[in-house]
Amino acid sequence: MPQSNENSTPEEVADRLVRLAEALGLNLAPENLADLAQQLRLLDALERDELQDFAPILKMDAGWHD
């Protein structure tokens, strides 16, 4: 699976993505997967260090009566 962890190298993340893409039957260019892997690594680092207090928004609209 392409979930990275603190010890993942960029190559490991990219390799996992390639294997997942193959399993899903996706025919993707290596450079596209490498870009995605880089973005996911940055996001994972952000999640570990700076997203503790932030949840995805689900705002309820009080206007269901109309």
Added chain:
Amino acid sequence: MTEQLALINLSISEAASALRRGETTAVALTEATLARINQTEPTLQAYATVPADLALAAAEQADRDLASGRDRGPLHGIPIGVKDNCYTEGILTEVGSKVLAGFLPDHDAGVVDRLYAAGAVIIGKTRCHEFSCGGSEPPTRTPWDLERFPGGSSIGSGVALAARSAFGAIGTDTGGSIRIPASINNLVGMKATYGRVSAFGVVPLAWSHDHIGPLTRRVRDNALMLRAIAGHDPRDINSARVEVPDFTAGIERGAQSMRIGIEREYFLYPGLTDEVRAATEAVICQMADLGAEIIEVSLPELEFTRETLNIIGKVESASYHKELIREKGHLYSPGTRATLEIGQAVLGTQYVAALRARERFRSAARALFQRENLAALLSPTIPVPAPLLSDVREPRADADDGETPTDGFVHHVYPANLSGQPALSAPAGFTPDGLPIGYQLMGRPFDEATLYRIAYAYEQTQDWHERQPPQVYD
């Protein structure tokens, strides 16, 4: 100047006044625009479809309505282009894709409903990149330079306005697709607040970041168009239940005492060309001369907006296109298919991490605007003038980090797609070679009026909007 040229050079406001003074008719405006389309389309190819008979019939109706006292407002009888990702009943809607070849919707998009209600004449469907993202380039060219990138994905909307083959146009903006063609074609483009304009009947790219908005040649025209198309639509779950003001009401009150933030670390980064940097600094100086307070600010959270928007966008695009690709994958161009499919390889936890990162950025932006009492953040719209078509995906010779023009296009525009804040691009000047440069204002949610007021004040000090592209009269 011939009568046709005189008509097609009018702003929306001027055309609306001329109509009411009896100096022209909706039919005359429409015929002049159709003639212009015939002149320019062989070279520029801004339009995917031009339903001339329908447009003339709508113009005749608009004239009859006006004659009988039924005035629908400033867009009444005005020829408007609509991006080809917006459903139009009975009019081809192909979104630049072979997948939707021949598709005739049985209803109109919410934004098209609003245009009809406002009396506008739909002059044609403007070309866009394939499914608004595009791994292939449409044949559209900008009259500012036929060899250069004309903008995207609302490519035809920008070019039609620059060529004077529409008075206004609808674009959509998921990652800059209104503001980038506005900047490249010397136009005003508004990506209004998320939910301000209905997305019903617009083929999605990424639901969380899709915005619909107007492109025009003048600031006031843009404010008029936004008022006409904005408003709650129960058919769009994300449509905002917020009052729509008259955006022109205070537009002439000037920029005095407006607090305008400048975030140099991210927005004036080394990737700017010298011309774009100089033009942006000149806009900042002019804003100060107009009485605005220029505030140096810091928003380090801008640094992760690109990755965050990309992950969310890829997953949402993959979700929308999954079944279509299963059924008709061979009809996608390979580059587009890869772009729309790759999100399937993102885990659910990673998508949620991106949603959390988005909230972090929104919170930081909100806190900055509140803490500094900002009216707007000012930046360039894109870091480079329009590059040569052959160079769009090549590393820039003047950039140290291998950034391509395509990479750079998203730098300034993505943050407002992520936060949902309104963002406007307007003309900021020209390069020595005559290529347009744009500046961007990002504002507070549902406060588009302040952006119009600032941009209008700046527009009064310049004549950028009056310049004609060299190909228009050739």
